[in-house]
Amino acid sequence: MLSPLHKQLLNNYQQDFPLSPTPYRDIADQLGVSEDEVLAAFQVLAEQQLISRIGPVIAPNAIGSSALVAMAVSEADLAWVAELVSSYPEVNHNYERENRFNLWFVLIADNEAHLHSVLADIEARSGYSTMLLPMLADYFINLGFELNLHD
Missing domain, CATH: 3.30.70.3460 (Alpha-Beta Plaits)
Known part of the structure; x- marks a missing residue:
């Protein structure tokens, strides 16, 4: 069962992930929770195989x-x-x-x-x-x- 935080993370950050030196703190501030809660929630989502990675999507052959x-x-x-x-x-x-x-x-x-x-x-x-x-x-x-x- 997904918690409200899990749903917010999945819904709000599939795209528009913060590009900053502290993205998880930025997300925490936006959602009104702690950075540790955000990190723990992403860990649970990964363990449940609801996310496989957090990273950029780069146009083919733009790099490499x-x-x-x-x-x-x-x-x-x-x-x-x-x-x-x-x-x-x-x-x-x-x-x-x-x-x-x-x-x-x-x-x-x-x-x-x-x-x-x-x-x-x-x-x-x-x-x-x-x-x-x-x-x-x-x-x-x-x-x-x-x-x-x-x-």
Whole structure:
């Protein structure tokens, strides 16, 4: 069950997270609670896997190199290959699709050489090829959602 503070944090700070040297204190001041309460609430949200990280969303290839990657993985191997892919800190997220190319992920590295090195490692460790899909057009999808704070 989410507390009112949890709901406020999820609702108000999906976007517009304070950009300051003391963002958690700023949030605490805005919500009328202590900084320790804000930090503890974010910790609970992370433990409950309601948030995975707090960080910026940076446009693709604005810093470093990024790519969308697809793999055709047998159904029997899909779970462990997905887990392998997710173990790389360079992988932003991965997901299954209903297609011959059924495992897709976003890879972000500090440069093109590092990106290709990670792909080569994934291929060597998984035994499956990767298909690098270059970005031809940039689309931004706002994934924010509003919680009903009155429950």
